[in-house]
Amino acid sequence: MFYYEPGFNPWSLLRGAYRTYLRHRHPQGGSTITMQLARLLWNIDTRDPRGKLRQIAYALDLELHFSKAQILEAYLNYAPFGRNIQGVGAASRIYFGHGVEGLSLPELLTLAVLPQDPGQRGRIDRDGNAALLAARQRLYAKWREHHPVTAAEDAALRLPMALSSVAQLPYHAPWFVDQVLQEERTRALLRQGGLPSELHTSLDLAMQRIVEGQLHAFVQEQQIKGIRNAAALLVDTRDMGIRALVGSANFFDAAIAGQVNGTLGKRSPGSTLKPFIYALAFDQGVVIPATVLRDVPTAFGPYTPENFDSRFEGPITVTDALIRSRNIPAVDVAARLHHPSFYDFLRAAGITGLAPESHYGLALVLGGGEVTMQELATLYALLNNDGRLRPLSLLAKNGTDQSAGPRLLSPEASYLVLDILRQNPGPLVAPTGQARDLPVAWKTGTSSGFRDAWSVAVFDHYVLVVWVGNFDGTANPALIGAEVAAPLLFRTIYALRASGVGLERAATPMPPPRLRRVDVCLSSGALPTVWCPRRGKSWFIPGVSPIAVDGVYRPIWVDRRSGRAVCPPYDPRRHELRVYAYWPSEL
Structure with missing residues (x-):
């Protein structure tokens, strides 16, 4: 009937009106598939005649502008399948664990009858669902009248249908998934289209579980200090893909606003x-x-x-x-x-x-502005990408993305900063059997008033950002970056490296060819004179770095007996050359 009716069925509508309004029996709508799609798309209340007329008008409009195949496809993507499940694709994966392309005949017939009464037929209890089985058998009887079935299919249709429960679905990285869907909905609005049928994200589930586990365990340990919340973000700087995102200490804890994605919140970075x-x-x-x-x-x-x-x-x-x-x-x-x-x-x-x-x-x-964890991760990734800025990615990319972003820093400056940060000694959190001198460039931060504790690390190909605090901005004197955020940062890094989850080790960073090592006077950092007693090496960018000669150590001719400075001509028998350090008065 669907392929021949003009969008509504007058006979079905009259029958429904007779049963509903004249016989006062259980309401019967008489809607066609096109009318049901119209009601879903425009959220039409069809419980009174006026709403029914609007539904018919929109159904006719759909028939004028779209083919029957398009209308059927749209209906299957919008139809309710019980338990807040919308769309046949979602229903297939939730109830049967696979996509629509793998549905068997019993599964197809089960899904076909669910939208007619999703509230009742989508319910699962310990005795099964008699209403669902009865409806499926009626449809199967009609199916057999027009389609031959095998003995195996006939036997399968007589067995109870086991549907998986929504509670059995995996629930991984909810903050990340919410952000992906929100961004895809925004893109869909801009291009005036729908969401893609599949999304391949940058998330690494093994890394996600490790980061989540470390963060959750750490917060449990620190509750005695009044610390109840934290967030973490792991980014692969090669393709800027987010490998792990933990938005709070517990997604299901309303007391800490656990469903808030802490990596998107603006905070003082210290x-x-x-x-x-x-x-x-x-x-x-x-x-x-x-x-x-x-x-x-x-x-x-x-x-x-x-x-x-x-x-x-x-x-x-x-x-x-x-x-x-x-x-x-x-x-x-x-x-x-x-x-x-x-x-x-x-x-x-x-x-x-x-x-x-x-x-x-x-x-x-000193942190007077505010940044998000994702913005901070982008900044530190810039150092690992030779000073080029590239945006974070939630979706997977084919291979390593080598696209060059705008250059904000030189490779030399980026290398120098990471070289300094690698000299920062890590906290004593290394597990037994692991070396503490792993090459990690890291920095901490504490916001004014002890509201936010931060720690950021660049290691191998990755950037890890951790934040400890309260979403409501409550101060806590324990919220010091070096004391709470840094241990969490290094515990997470050690856990990732020890797990063998595919954390790829990077080669030892090589200095850019333009950098040079030069002699300096350690007391001033300037080029040494013959009078400088303490010399060392420092990096120098030719044509850029300041060229100054040390002025701290100066030779003075003095009288041997009085020690007072003398003027020329000098007599080596009574005068001698001594070197004095001339520091500014404030030093």
Whole structure:
């Protein structure tokens, strides 16, 4: 009948109206497949005559614009199959564990009768579903009148049908799946089409389980400190695919808003952005790794930053300042950047939601802005990709994606930052039998007011970001990046490496050909003179890095007896040459 009716069946409608309104029996709609599709598409209330007329009008419109095959396909994709299951594809996979292409005749007939009464026929209880079996047998009897069946098919149709329960479905990476579906729905709206029938994602289920397990166990251990929530994100920098995404400590815990995807929440990053200040300084010829900075009380106009420990180190190299996360040297370097500024760099890197630059001033250096975990992972992946920015991917790609994004940092600056971060000693969390000196470039961060604890690592081909805190922003003095986030970070890395889940080891990073090692005076980080007593090596970018001669150690002719400086001419019998260190008064 479906292929011959014009979208509605007058006889069925009259029969339904007679039974419903004149005989006052159980309501009977009399809708055709096209009418049912119209009701599903436009959410029409068909319980009164006016709604029924709208349904018929939309059904006629569908018949005028689409073929019968298209209407049937759409109906099968929208029809309800019980238990909030929509579409024959989803129903086939949930009830029978495979796609529609593998359905047997008993399974096909079972799915065919479900949309007629999905609420009753889709119910499973311990005694089976008599209503479903009876409906299927009636349809099977009609089927046999027109189609020959084998003895095996006939026997199979007489057996009860075992349907799987929704509760038996695997429930993996729900935060990741929700984000994938949301992004695909957005794309479908933009292209005015439907969702793809299949999506192949970048997620690695084995890695996901390990990261989830480590995060859940860690939060359980830390509850005594009032720590109840955390999130983690693992990215493969070769194709920028997200391999693991854990949005909270427990998806089903409403008390911590567990269904929120914490990797998308904007949070103060604390000191996790400092590596990029120094990377810009390397590229702009402001410093080299051995440059000595001032860690002393300093005012930058009205802004007077302090270090986390409220102490000052005096002279400190760029390398040590970054490893030890000193605030004042970082602000000093940021103040000397020209183009791009740190703010310009973050905007170019795709950090969204930033206020105007004047709103932050130099406070942006110390976490005055906000980023998401996914944005932070993108920034650190940039260091592992020679300074090129590439977006994260939720979907699988064919092979390693070598597409080049815009260059925001030079390969030399990226290498120097990772080389410094690899010198940062890891916390004592290595399991027995594993070396602690694994090459991991990592950084921590603690937001103002102890609301967010961060730790980020670049290792092998991967970037791992972990966050510990509360979604509601509740402060906790235990939320210190080096004390809670870093142990979770390294526990997860060791677990991944020990599991053999396919974590591919990268070759030892080689310095870019343009980098050179030069002699420096360790007290100033400048080129040594003959008077410098302590020398060392540092990386240097030819044509970019600053060229300055050490001015700390200076030779002075003095009187042998008084020790006072003398003027020429010098008499070697009464005068001698001594070398003195001339430090700025604040150092």
